[in-house]
Structures are given as structure tokens and as C-alpha cells.
Amino acid sequence: MAIYYVNTEAQSNGDHEVHKSDCEFLPNEENRLFLGSFSNCHDAVQGAKEHFPQSNGCAACSPECHTS
Numbered sequence: 001m002a003i004y005y006v007n008t009e010a011q012s013n014g015d016h017e018v019h020k021s022d023c024e025f026l027p028n029e030e031n032r033l034f035l036g037s038f039s040n041c042h043d044a045v046q047g048a049k050e051h052f053p054q055s056n057g058c059a060a061c062s063p064e065c066h067t068s
């Protein structure tokens with residue numbers, strides 16, 4: 001299991017990136033929303049979509065959930 005967060009600020013393409021808690025690109029505390037603990041990034045992105053419909057896995061920490 002890993003702890004996941006979603007960036008509350010969209011990227012320039014409108015994506016809200018989903019990160020693991022230990023990602024080097026994890027946003028600052030004020031710019032992230034705690035999603036919870038998931039066994040895989042697919043479930044985490046699904047959870048993020050309840051807050052931000054356009055959510056996407058981070059290319060660095062969750063490449064298997066990243067779509068470009």
C-alpha cells in the first residue's frame with residue numbers, strides 16, 4: 001500500500017497529477033489533497049477523479065497510471 005495525494009492545482013494541460021507520498025514532485029501541503037492509502041495507482045487516480053475529473057498519474061512516481 002502507498003499513500004497518495006492529488007495536486008489541487010492543475011497542470012497547464014488541465015491534469016491534476018496523482019502522487020505517492022514519497023514522490024520528489026509531491027506538491028506543497030497547501031497545494032495537495034490527501035486521497036488515502038491504495039494498493040495501486042489506478043485506484044488512487046479513480047479516487048482523485050471524484051474531486052478532479054481530469055486526474056492523471058504522475059509520470060515520475062506512477063508511470064503505469066500516466067497517460068499523455
Ligand SMILES: [Zn+2]
Pocket residue numbers: 018019020023024025026058059060061062
Ligand atoms: Zn509523483
